[in-house]
Every structure is written in C-alpha cells, then in structure tokens.
Amino acid sequence: MVEGYGLKMTPQRRSIIEFLQTCANHPTAEEILQAVNSHFPMTSRPTVYNTLNWLKGAGLIHEVHEGGTVRYDPNTSPHHHFICRWCGRVDDIESDQIEKIEFEEIAGHYKIEHFQITVRGLCLQCQ
Amino acid sequence: MVEGYGLKMTPQRRSIIEFLQTCANHPTAEEILQAVNSHFPMTSRPTVYNTLNWLKGAGLIHEVHEGGTVRYDPNTSPHHHFICRWCGRVDDIESDQIEKIEFEEIAGHYKIEHFQITVRGLCLQCQ
DNA sequence: CTCCATATTTAGATTAAATCTAAATATGGA
DNA sequence: TCCATATTTAGATTTAATCTAAATATGGAG
Numbered sequence: 001m002v003e004g005y006g007l008k009m010t011p012q013r014r015s016i017i018e019f020l021q022t023c024a025n026h027p028t029a030e031e032i033l034q035a036v037n038s039h040f041p042m043t044s045r046p047t048v049y050n051t052l053n054w055l056k057g058a059g060l061i062h063e064v065h066e067g068g069t070v071r072y073d074p075n076t077s078p079h080h081h082f083i084c085r086w087c088g089r090v091d092d093i094e095s096d097q098i099e100k101i102e103f104e105e106i107a108g109h110y111k112i113e114h115f116q117i118t119v120r121g122l123c124l125q126c127q
Numbered sequence: 128m129v130e131g132y133g134l135k136m137t138p139q140r141r142s143i144i145e146f147l148q149t150c151a152n153h154p155t156a157e158e159i160l161q162a163v164n165s166h167f168p169m170t171s172r173p174t175v176y177n178t179l180n181w182l183k184g185a186g187l188i189h190e191v192h193e194g195g196t197v198r199y200d201p202n203t204s205p206h207h208h209f210i211c212r213w214c215g216r217v218d219d220i221e222s223d224q225i226e227k228i229e230f231e232e233i234a235g236h237y238k239i240e241h242f243q244i245t246v247r248g249l250c251l252q253c254q
Numbered sequence: 255c256t257c258c259a260t261a262t263t264t265a266g267a268t269t270a271a272a273t274c275t276a277a278a279t280a281t282g283g284a
Numbered sequence: 285t286c287c288a289t290a291t292t293t294a295g296a297t298t299t300a301a302t303c304t305a306a307a308t309a310t311g312g313a314g
Contacts, residue, residue: 008281008290029271044293049272065192070271082237110209110218113248121240135261135310156300171264176301197300 007054015040016051026064026071026090064090066118080117086126093119134181142167143178153191153198153217191217193245207244213253220246 015036020027027035033048052072055061064071064081067088080093098117142163147154154162160175179199182188191198191208194215207220225244 006290010280010291012292042293045271046273046294047292050291063195065195068190068192068197070195085240109251110246111249111254112246113212115244115246117242117244119237119239119242122238124236127238133261137262137309139263169264172300173265173302174263177262 011040012036012043012047013051013054015043016048017055020055020061020072020074023074026073028069028071032072066090078114080119082119082121082123084123084126085120086122089123091123093117138167139163139170139174140178140181142170143175144182147182147188147199147201150201153200155196155198159199193217205241207246209246209248209250211250211253212247213249216250218250220244 016032019032019035019039023035029045029048029052032052033043033045036043036048052061056063056072060074060076062073062076064073066081066083069088071090073090073092075092078095080095080098082091082093083089084091143159146159146162146166150162156172156175156179159179160170160172163170163175179188183190183199186203187201189200189203191200193208193210196215198217200217200219202219205222207222207225209218209220210216211218
C-alpha cells in the first residue's frame with residue numbers, strides 16, 4: 001500500500017484513517033480508540049498508537065501538544081491553531097487568514113524552516 | 128510571603144525559585160529537581176511539582192508543551208519560542224523581533240486574548 | 255522570644271498515558 | 285493457494301505526575 005516500505009493495509013488501519021479524514025476536530029488517541037471501536041470493535045490501544053506513529057512518520061498527520069494533552073491533526077497543510085481557554089477545543093486557522101510575518105531580526109541566528117501561530121481566547125460558544 | 132493566600136516560604140521553594148530565575152533555558156521538572164538537589168539536597172519530586180504548580184497558578188512561570196515534554200518558562204513577558212528540530216532546545220524570541228500581526232479575518236469569530244508564535248528549524252550549533 | 259495552628263515536605267503508593275514483549279494472526283506478492 | 289513477513293493482541297512495563305497520611309517546618313499571635 002505504502003510503496004517500498006513493506007507496509008500493509010489492515011481493517012484497523014483503514015478504520016483509523018477513515019475516522020481521521022472525516023473528523024473536523026483534533027482528537028486524542030483515546031478518542032480515536034473509542035470512535036474506531038464503535039465502528040470496528042476490538043482494535044487495541046497499541047494498534048491505535050502504532051498506526052498514529054506510522055501516519056506521523058509518513059507526514060500524513062501532525063501531533064498537537066497543547067494543554068497537556070496530545071492531539072492529532074489530519075490537516076497537514078500549513079495552518080495555525082485557535083485554542084479556547086474555557087473548553088480547550090483546538091480549531092484550525094488557515095494561513096491566509098493571518099498576514100505574512102517577517103523574521104528579519106532573527107534570520108541571522110536560526111535556520112527557520114517553519115512557524116506556527118497559536119491564538120488563545122474564547123470560542124463563540126464560551127464567550 | 129504571598130499575601131492573603133496563607134502561603135509559606137521554605138528553603139525548597141526558595142531554591143526552586145532561585146534556580147528558575149538564574150537559568151536561561153527552559154528546564155523540565157526533572158532538570159529542576161536535579162539542579163535544586165545539587166545545591167540543597169533532599170528536595171522530593173512532589174515538592175518540585177507542588178512548587179511549580181503554585182508558581183504557575185500565581186502566573187510567575189508558564190508551561191511550555193513542545194516536543195512531548197513539559198518545560199517551564201520563567202519569562203512571563205509576552206514572547207515567542209524557537210524550537211530546534213535537532214536538539215530540541217527552546218529559545219525565547221522577544222516580541223519586538225517579530226513584526227505586528229493583524230487578525231482581521233478571524234476577529235469576528237473568536238475573542239482573541241493572546242497569541243504566540245512557535246518557530247521551528249535548526250539552531251546555530253545544529254546547522 | 256516562644257508557642258502552636260496550619261501549611262509544607264516526605265516516602266511510598268497510585269494513576270494515567272504510552273510503549274514493549276512474545277505469541278497468535280492476517281496480509282498480499284509469488 | 286501458499287507462505288514469508290508485517291501486524292495485532294493481551295498483558296506487562298515504563299515514565300511522568302499526582303495522591304496519601306504521617307512527620308516536619310513556618311511564621312503570626314501572644
């Protein structure tokens with residue numbers, strides 16, 4: 001399936017990928033485990049973590065470390081995050097919603113490969 | 128010491144605060160435990176976590192969740208972070224080193240209280 | 255300065271997230 | 285269809301962080 005790496009597709013992996021592609025938010029590993037088991041029972045915790053690490057290594061998902069919990073982000077296009085101080089939800093903010101940023105001052109010191117903005121505040125429901 | 132809250136100053140807390148004020152980087156709880164014990168032996172792990180949570184609640188330090196490890200940041204002025212992809216170090220980037228950002232597009236949806244930029248790449252030593 | 259109510263520290267147990275192990279199982283190319 | 289090899293699984297294990305109850309230290313009141 002994933003050429004050259006000897007990787008095999010399984011029902012468990014298919015379920016996890018399918019769930020990640022259809023969910024709009026940023027689920028935790030535990031939420032993924034629960035959701036997948038409600039459709040395809042008996043997928044074990046290590047399998048969920050194995051698959052998530054496989055997807056992460058292949059660059060198909062990203063980990064989001066915010067608020068002490070690890071979440072998984074199926075959106076791999078460059079984008080930013082909004083985090084609600086009250087309910088903890090993580091929403092995507094597309095890059096074109098934020099103006100370009102210049103890094104002139106620090107460009108000499110670091111080799112900048114990527115940057116990400118984390119916006120915090122209150123979402124519509126929690127205001 | 129911290130008025131109105133019934134909090135008491137102890138040698139352990141003093142050591143932890145002193146270390147945080149003099150260290151330039153972003154230590155983990157474990158690193159703080161090691162450093163404090165080398166100066167003032169026999170400070171237990173729960174005491175380190177108690178003190179860090181007390182300081183965090185008082186707004187004197189911030190937690191940094193990056194790369195799967197929790198780090199503590201004694202710099203509470205608004206600033207940004209650089210994270211080295213290779214060695215994992217977290218450096219401060221002061222706000223005035225990055226140009227102002229406008230949030231016009233998303234201002235209608237969220238109540239924005241704060242934003243922080245995470246820059247990733249390679250530090251001088253790791254290039 | 256001394257006393258003592260109360261906050262703090264401690265060792266050890268406990269929790270929770272994530273990973274490891276070895277055995278059983280499933281995948282997909284030949 | 286067969287079978288080498290990757291994957292899954294249950295259960296144990298690791299690690300970070302917290303909880304517990306008993307011992308201790310702090311600092312305001314007298």
